[in-house]
Amino acid sequence: MENSSLTGQTNVFQLTDEEMKKISEILSNSMFFTMTCSSKTEAQMCSILLLEFLYFSRYKQTVQRFFGGSAAEGTNIKTSDIDKMIVGPNIYVCSDPGEGKMVRGHVFLVDSSDCSQGHVKLVLLKTDKTIPTIFDDHGKTLNDMLEQKQDGKFLLSNEKVVSFWINFLQKRETSTGPPRTSRHGPCATAKNTDPQGYVKRKIGDVIEQDFAHGIPYCSQTSEGKDWLRDRENFKWPSKKVVAKIKSLSCHAVAVGDKMSKHSDVEWRISYLLWERELVWSFNDIQLQGYVLLKVLLNKYIDPVAPEELSSYHMKTIVFWESENTIDNCWHPKYLLQFVRNCLLRLKCCILSCTLKHFIDRGKNLLLWRLQDPEVKDAIRNVIEEIIQNIITYLMQCVEGIDLNATWVESDGNVEEFLRKCRLDHDPRITYDFRESREPLRLFHFGRSSSLNVNVETVPADFSTLARYIESFEENDRYITDVHASIKNPVKKIIHIRSAIILAKQMLFAKQFSNEKFQKLINFMNENSDLDAISGKLYVATCFVAFKKPDKAFEVMKKIYAASEKYDTLIYAGLCSDCKSMRVSGETLIQERGLPRCSLSKTRNLSIFHDVIFANGDLPILPDALKFECFVDRVFLVHPSVYLFYLKVLCSKSTEKKNNISLLERAVHECDATLHTYRHFNILGYCYFEHGDYEEAFNCYRISFSRTVDNGRPNAAIYLLPILVYNILQKQRFDSDSEIIYQR
Template identity: 55%
Template sequence: MQESFRIYPRPELQVSDEEVKKVSEILSNSMFLTMASACKTKAKKNEILMQEFLYFLRQKQLLRRYFGGSAAEGTELSTSDTDKMIVGPYIHVCFNPKDGENVTGHTFLVDTRDSSQGYGKLVLLTSDSSILTIFDKNGCPMKDMIEENEEGEKLLPSEKVVEFWRKFLEKRQTATGPPKTHQHGPCATAVTKDPSGYIKKEVGGVLEQDFAHGLPFCRMPFEGEEWLRERENFIWPSMNTLERIKMLDCHVVAVGDKTSQHSSIEWRISYLLWERELVWSFNDVQLHCFVLLKSLLKKFIHPIVPEELSSYHMKTVVFWEFENTTESFWRRENLITLLRNCLLRLQKSIKYLDLKHFIDRSRNLFLGRMVDPGIKDELIEIIEDIIKNILVKSMQCIDDIDLATTWQNSHGNVEEFLQKCRNDHKRNITTDVEESRHSVELYYNGQASWLINVDNVLANPGMLNKYQKAFEDKTRTKDFDEDFLQSVAMYVNMRSALIQVKEMLQLKNDAVTDEHFKKLVITMNENSDIDAISGKLYVVTALLVFDKRDEASSRIKGIFSSSESCRKYVYTGLCSTCKTIEVARQTMVQVKGFPKTENLLVAHDMIFAKEDISLLPAALKFECLVDRAFLVHPAVYALYLRVLCSKLDEKMKNIDHLKRAVIECEGTNHNYRHFNILGYCYYEVRYFDLAYECYSASISQTAQDGRPNAAILMLLTLLFTVRENIM
């Protein structure tokens, strides 16, 4: 193991090594709460693996879609895109013809002659025209994808495959129309807008998704086998991580070496799944170092030299640094030193134009880059400046907590900086974050399962049934954390039961319907622990639609009752910026920040689809008319249901509680819908002026971005009612 570099601070700041450690802890704590953590990465792993598993089921277990890059790793920045690799059946590659002898479909030999390390041409080895590939099934026969060269070899050109995917994506319909497409390395990139802000956290935000086509190896490449053998001499990655990696495929992706004359027909060997697993194994500080390095690249290097360095180079640098640093050194107080080490390694790699691929160690990632010596020298100077100002530069990379201004106001005095951090920042960034770890872990785990549920709300009964059967097969679900799998499975069961409730509304045999409904309520009760609140509210929704008002009212009271003086939940959704829901004195209150008590549970947003119109109470029927699917904050929905269940003399008091919850949700992209619910409550008790104010407030929130808003329909209903009363 190499010795860790020592930081030599700038003389004018007079920052000692011990003071650097204190600042490092502040940086690490801040990143834990806002940007990256092992909690987040672990949850992201569950979410991504589940998305891939359900996609495989939807595609009749033929087509796979893998997620890569920062969005899959849990290390994304605000500018990060989504990377996807599509892997179809019946096309494989190999280095040795013997490895492809018993493979069904089409097999290609990876010919690395005349190619740089890590690249090769795909020469057709065996082909079965009776077996249809993804190309055949989408109007482009396999025989038309293959070209013959001067030597008579039949090749699969990478350029042709990328063009196939670009045209394929052009034909897709999204919520905002067909995407714009272009080629980006091995990917066909689809550019769309995020209409609801679920992904980019911004309504109408530009959403770029890179689709690469991957072909799996019949057998692991030699370089991969060699890398695994050598890992026995290193502490990182752990043996558990290596065992998982051994089970994962390697691929070739459709991109050639830009310096090659044969670039259009070359493919690149990819270890995407291996590298993803490595990042998923990072601890907090390793993640903080990686994310800071990427952020420094985006903020301080790309504005000056935009093309030469990528996030993948940063990932490779930290892989090498982690391998060569003792495990005990990856601690919060050493973050700045570790980051500096990575920058020095990057600087040295640029100087000698040599950055080896972490797995395929014969491949130089800087081959063909920085051919202009002036650019190389400029990069070295930029990195040198970052190293000299590493404290303030790192602080400028922190999201949501303005450490840079605090540092500036402290005039570089560390003790004054620490005191200001204690006094000026609401979040607890000066003490050990371990007291917040449980809440943060719950938040990300809950958010991961809820995001899967957002997708599943649109699944039809047949697909939900497929999911249910797959979840029962423990051999197929062993990679998921048990609590995460249980939450997702419960939502699928709940969703299936709600669809049956909708179907029962159409039956006319009251005796049969009532008996069946009782059984469904039992099923829903058994699956109501999706989270602490939303699962129970789905059951109340079903009870109300069947006019079981007394039972619904009793259950609502149970949700607002507590044996404790105040019960707290970690809120995981998008409808409020508050991360805590407190239940006390028969109401729900939202609070900023994470709760720090023990025995916490999570609370998800309610998720409904337009097909639920017959199931939902009146205010939400309007929402079904304008949105394919939508969210409602659990506190808002619970208080709305209590308004519906309350007697006339209690209605206004409960509407006041609802109004408070709506106000507490201000500042998100979804609060307009809450104003619609509140407005409809005022409408039903004939407070028409207050209803009008709510609808107007709702419309003002969506007027600029043009989102469909049910407030228009509700306002028309209100005006019609007022007109009828006048006449």
């Protein structure tokens, strides 16, 4: 087992209750800022609901895509994959033949005979060849998915359905080529690399996506009805959450009981939408306990017993423990106790080989697992050791703050540990916690809209954007749970993207009236308040493209004027490690951490995002960014870098050198991120245009050094030959030019 001989071990029974509570608060506060909290999950919920809404709109309100697991919950750890359930139109499952006959479409009747709890067979009740299904759209029919049994009944085959999806995924083209596909339980799994680091935050890491095919029930399952009825006896989940769950569908997904003799035609009942609603209702302590259990599983249990337990088991343990935890225990000082209680419950489940499904309480999630007594004992021993030394183990699970080293240096002395935390770590985890809570919430909300949603929206064509706009106007009731601070910026970026496409069309036409152009600018201005900076930079981009530098300068002055009314701007992008910025005059000063701010002063904070462009934007982009279109489908630029680049373009020759210096400072402030190289390309191009070939070369050299390890395509491969060509065109080489050429 990893770290079996831990230093700094302190048995929990050696500490007083008060000492345990103090350590627990530090642990909880640290996780709040580095791993998980309810505001992060709420922001993730909003962005996931928006992504699903836009997907539904994109496919003309026929095909639905639902996210599950950590991708939906905001509880992801380094090993997390992405779970998606695809629900096609016109196919349904029902438990009552009379109910099924009232439904328009293809209907399957549930048959649970000779099936283990939670699994069913789907017998064709009625079909209509005139009503298309998702299979018809991709070269198959519903009949191709059926299997006829000896009694003449037609059953829906999970094997055939999953094979259909694997074949479908193999034909998909991504930026890194067709994905590697396989079957994983009810899912068709697709694996490809993350070429831009938007998902894994690391170039080249494998993105694993599990696609399950779900068929909705016409009404709630009998087990679901029983569970909802029993909720009256418990405080968690709240009545509001239960009411929401009542409105959500259950689904049958394509996987049978592996021990069944007819596994190929069995389907598992899924409560994905119900369960993610439960996680979305978690408070900070529930979320932190759940994430800690997942990390413990990954670091300590999986190495001794791979594939025996899963994060779904950990989630179920948290569900059960939450149902039995009283309200006044949801406080940071009780996090250690909550995790310990979850581990004790898990240990009992391991010993009895029984973990009941939280909703379908007749289903045992440990059925057919833990069959090897040695493996079972190994898991139990790991859990017992973690319980006995829970402080040391949990401190090693926290990311971003090395609490364990501080604990070891303190020799298990709690007061010394607290003193060292105050001296050596971020003050937010000790005495500044409350003042940092609201800025962090704003950060999570800003990041969810700018990355999760906008990156997917930017490459959309005009007709797709029009469908998005129409859906917001006509079907906004479907996303009432989405917070306005996320929904409104997404609406505005969709309008901005539409305007950019119209601007490109006007540039191609080369003939347009000033009145038409002004209408376009007015429309962009109306939507440019999507954040503090980037929205206005899209407007300035249009002015530069239409050769109106004075107008672009006016927009930039408005950015400074509007931003100065805020104490701090919170940066919610990926292009800098600095998370905030102050505006003073025409100077932008980036700062590392989030600001501290009491709740009464949150009006003095505002969000700003990265500027996001697509390769199709090439006609409207300034020269340095045109080259980026050749290597990336979508790319990000830090607003500070882009603003100063536009200033360089629009300034008079006497002011260019000073503005290039300001741009250089902004580039260096953003250094050491995945997007640094692009900023150096922009700076290098400005030096090239200014005739400073030595500095241009140095910038391109630095840019290459940032991508050589991860193999990421780099526009410097185009920029450097242009630089060399211009050097060669000189009639006489001065010493600097000759040195560059020799390099």
